[in-house]
Amino acid sequence: MSVLSFRLKGPLTGRIDASPLLPHRLAELALSEIAALPLRLGRGHVAVGDLFDLSGNPGDIVELEGDERLDFVGAGLAGGIIRVAGPVGHRAGTGMSGGSLLVEGAAGLAAGASMQGGELIVRGDAGNELGGALPGERAGMTGGRILVHGTCGDRAGERMRRGLIAIGGNTGAYAALHMNAGSLLIGGRPGAFIGHGMRNGTILFRGEIDPLPGFADCGLNRLPFLSLLDNHLSGLNEVPPACRGLTGRARRWLGDRGFGGRGELLACL
Amino acid sequence: MLLNGIHIENTYAEAFDMKATRLIVTADTPAWARHAGMAATGFATSVIACGCEAGIERELAPEETPDGRPGVALLFFATGRSVLGKQVETRVGQCILTCPGTACFSGVPRGVKEDLIPLGRKLRYFGDGQQMSKLLCGRRYWRIPVMDGEFLCEESSWSVPAVGGGNLLILADARTAALEAAEAAADAMRAVPNVVLPFPGGVVRSGSKIGAKYKGMPASTNDAYCPTLRGLPRSRLPAEVESVLEIVIDGLTAADVAAATTAGLKCLIERGRGSGIWGVTAGNYGGKLGRHHFHLYELLP
Numbered sequence: 001m002s003v004l005s006f007r008l009k010g011p012l013t014g015r016i017d018a019s020p021l022l023p024h025r026l027a028e029l030a031l032s033e034i035a036a037l038p039l040r041l042g043r044g045h046v047a048v049g050d051l052f053d054l055s056g057n058p059g060d061i062v063e064l065e066g067d068e069r070l071d072f073v074g075a076g077l078a079g080g081i082i083r084v085a086g087p088v089g090h091r092a093g094t095g096m097s098g099g100s101l102l103v104e105g106a107a108g109l110a111a112g113a114s115m116q117g118g119e120l121i122v123r124g125d126a127g128n129e130l131g132g133a134l135p136g137e138r139a140g141m142t143g144g145r146i147l148v149h150g151t152c153g154d155r156a157g158e159r160m161r162r163g164l165i166a167i168g169g170n171t172g173a174y175a176a177l178h179m180n181a182g183s184l185l186i187g188g189r190p191g192a193f194i195g196h197g198m199r200n201g202t203i204l205f206r207g208e209i210d211p212l213p214g215f216a217d218c219g220l221n222r223l224p225f226l227s228l229l230d231n232h233l234s235g236l237n238e239v240p241p242a243c244r245g246l247t248g249r250a251r252r253w254l255g256d257r258g259f260g261g262r263g264e265l266l267a268c269l
Numbered sequence: 270m271l272l273n274g275i276h277i278e279n280t281y282a283e284a285f286d287m288k289a290t291r292l293i294v295t296a297d298t299p300a301w302a303r304h305a306g307m308a309a310t311g312f313a314t315s316v317i318a319c320g321c322e323a324g325i326e327r328e329l330a331p332e333e334t335p336d337g338r339p340g341v342a343l344l345f346f347a348t349g350r351s352v353l354g355k356q357v358e359t360r361v362g363q364c365i366l367t368c369p370g371t372a373c374f375s376g377v378p379r380g381v382k383e384d385l386i387p388l389g390r391k392l393r394y395f396g397d398g399q400q401m402s403k404l405l406c407g408r409r410y411w412r413i414p415v416m417d418g419e420f421l422c423e424e425s426s427w428s429v430p431a432v433g434g435g436n437l438l439i440l441a442d443a444r445t446a447a448l449e450a451a452e453a454a455a456d457a458m459r460a461v462p463n464v465v466l467p468f469p470g471g472v473v474r475s476g477s478k479i480g481a482k483y484k485g486m487p488a489s490t491n492d493a494y495c496p497t498l499r500g501l502p503r504s505r506l507p508a509e510v511e512s513v514l515e516i517v518i519d520g521l522t523a524a525d526v527a528a529a530t531t532a533g534l535k536c537l538i539e540r541g542r543g544s545g546i547w548g549v550t551a552g553n554y555g556g557k558l559g560r561h562h563f564h565l566y567e568l569l570p
Contacts, residue, residue: 162404183403200401224295224372224421225403225412228336232405262399 002059004034006052012069014042015089016051019072023080023099026058034058066105074101077118090127093120094134096144102238106150110134115163117144121238128153128172131165139180141165149240154191157184160201166233168240176203179263183229187242198256198263204229204246206268215255215265222249226266270566274542275549277565282436282530283553284561287316287346288353289431289521290386291326291376294365295340299328305371306341308364313345313356314468315517317477317488321347321356322433322519324465335374336421342376344465346519350428354386357426362392366413372421379408380427389413389422432561435518435526437533438476438494438550440510446545447512448472450537455516457536461529464520476515479554491552510547523561530563535570 004026017040026034035049048054056063059080064073066086073088077099084092087105094110096118103111106124114134130152133140140159151169158174160182170188179198186205195203196212204226226247233239246268253265270277294309296302306325313323326342334340345360347353365373373388389411393400396413402424403410409424439454441447455471458464466472481489492498493505494513506513516533520526537549551565 164405202401202403221418223412223419224336224338224370225410225419227338228372228410228421229403229405231335231337235406262401264401 001061002057003061003063004054004056004058005063006048006054006065008065008067009051009053012051012067015069015071016041016046016067017072018064018070019075021048021062021064021082022074022077023058023060023062023082024078026062027060027080029058031058066103068106068108071108073103074099074120077101087124092122093118093146096120107148109153112141112144112146112165114139115141115144115146119144120146122146122148122150123238125150125169126152126156126167128155129158130156130167131160131163132156132158141182145236147236147238147240149238151188157182160184166240166243168242176201176263178259179203185243185246187240195256195263195265197259197261199259199261201263202266203264204250204266204268206246208251208267209265211253211265212256212258214258214261215253216257218252218254220249220269221252223252223266226250226268272538272569275538275546276440277534277538277569278548278550279564279566280551281553281556281562281564282434282551283556283559284432284434284436284518284523284526284563285559286561287322287348287431287433287519288350288428289344289346289433289519290353290357290426290428291521292343292345292357292361292365292388292426293329293334293340293374293376294343295329295334295336295338295372295374296368297338297370299339301368301370302338302340303328305365305368306343308368309360310343310345310465310467311364313360314473316346316348316433321345321353322465322467322517323360324467324519326463326465327459336372338372344463344519344521346431346433346465346467350384350386353428357386357388358391361388361422362395366392366395366415366420366422369417374423375408375426377427377429380429384427384429386426386428387424388426389424392420392422393424429521431519431521432523432526433519434559435520435530435561435563436476436552437516437518437530437537438552439514439516439537439546440494440506440548440550441512441514442509442545442547444512447514450540450544450546451514451516453540454533454536457532458516458518458529461520461525461532463522463525464518464529466516467519468517471516473515473517474513476513476552479558505550507547515552523563526561527563527568530565531568531570534565534568538570
């Protein structure tokens with residue numbers, strides 16, 4: 001496996017669009033060609049070689065030194081692996097359709113928004129709109145999985161259509177806002193207004209909550225599906241440990257009935 | 270050939286290409302998984318009139334099943350994919366969906382669209398709009414509300430090529446000796462993976478030949494092996510044989526059927542002439558109907 005490493009030469013002077021640094025787009029290029037690629041910096045452009053020291057060989061894996069001013073890291077990733085040592089800026093992994101993006105630090109706004117496939121792992125915290133919908137898009141995430149070890153901001157999984165989001169820590173307000181389908185697992189505590197406007201899909205967490213009035217309490221149930229899901233998680237890498245073991249008896253709320261929805265909130269005991 | 274006093278006839282079992290699928294049925298306890306498995310594979314001894322041949326392949330420990338509960342693996346065999354699909358759909362709908370606490374999964378690798386066997390794909394409509402689906406690792410599962418909770422069912426299974434109709438005929442001095450030998454051989458053969466013995470207890474007493482003197486009868490009694498007809502010229506039984514029992518084997522591959530045949534032969538030969546077994550032979554139709562020939566001499570242990 002060939003690894004291509006990008007090490008920052010110094011502090012960034014503005015926000016960088018790092019979306020061109022995808023393994024499958026760089027694999028056929030020589031190091032000198034990659035160093036000459038333009039990256040958007042604010043309103044202008046800067047060459048990759050001016051910002052980063054490059055080492056290794058272009059191939060399946062890109063290693064990137066992280067910075068919270070690096071936006072669009074892994075956006076549009078279709079295959080291969082990107083490992084980021086440190087944090088990333090906004091919209092990391094947006095529109096991913098395959099491959100794996102591992103962020104060892106925190107992620108900014110709209111990480112994994114409109115994701116279609118692949119795997120996004122954030123070992124730190126994630127900002128608002130995690131796995132949400134990009135502006136103008138009717139659906140949010142339509143496939144793949146997002147695994148966040150820390151907490152996340154508001155509106156995680158907004159308009160989600162398919163796929164899995166697992167958050168190890170707490171979520172902000174309006175998680176799964178207008179969710180259409182898919183699964184959102186919360187290892188910590190869910191924030192306010194969870195599932196507002198959801199039409200279908202599953203939100204799974206631990207402990208009782210006081211949901212919005214649009215949710216009908218269907219009482220305690222023992223669902224074999226939860227064991228199937230937990231078995232599925234056991235086969236994946238980097239699942240937040242707090243998202244495991246969400247099995248056994250669970251209280252089920254059905255809603256959001258104010259929107260004709262029949263999604264579910266499942267609160268494991 | 271005489272082995273341990275038992276006559277092994279130099280002949281072969283003739284078996285046919287079939288289509289098969291495996292289902293994994295789980296429940297809260299092994300007993301309820303067995304209930305569901307027994308019902309779903311009931312009345313499935315022969316494709317002649319049952320539509321399919323089926324059986325419980327083996328019991329599964331909780332760590333072997335998708336939802337971590339005890340279960341059973343079921344194998345279904347039929348002459349083609351469409352009739353197999355219809356049989357499986359009806360049997361899952363009437364025998365597994367109805368059984369308390371069960372869930373149903375495909376037990377074969379994901380196949381192509383042409384091999385699809387619908388499970389939850391059609392049964393989900395029982396949920397009357399309250400059903401939910403989940404897509405995990407590219408496989409879709411349906412959750413159908415039922416009176417004891419939820420019926421969890423994978424959307425579809427797939428048919429795989431299979432071999433049906435492998436067989437052994439046990440010739441014995443008396444009915445009790447034949448039955449004891451057949452029970453022991455069936456137990457040994459069931460231990461082979463990927464096979465089922467579709468008849469009651471794995472044993473069949475009404476072996477058949479193709480055709481009959483009556484119109485409309487596709488098969489009739491195998492009179493050459495009926496002891497009450499030993500005096501007739503076409504009888505194949507020596508005077509001392511008073512009872513004949515057959516074990517029919519369906520397997521996912523010819524190698525599986527061969528392994529089960531060897532296991533059966535080994536068990537019978539070890540029991541020896543002293544147990545009342547006179548000989549072992551196999552049924553065939555002259556080799557023209559089935560592609561697979563299992564020669565007893567080649568499969569001796």
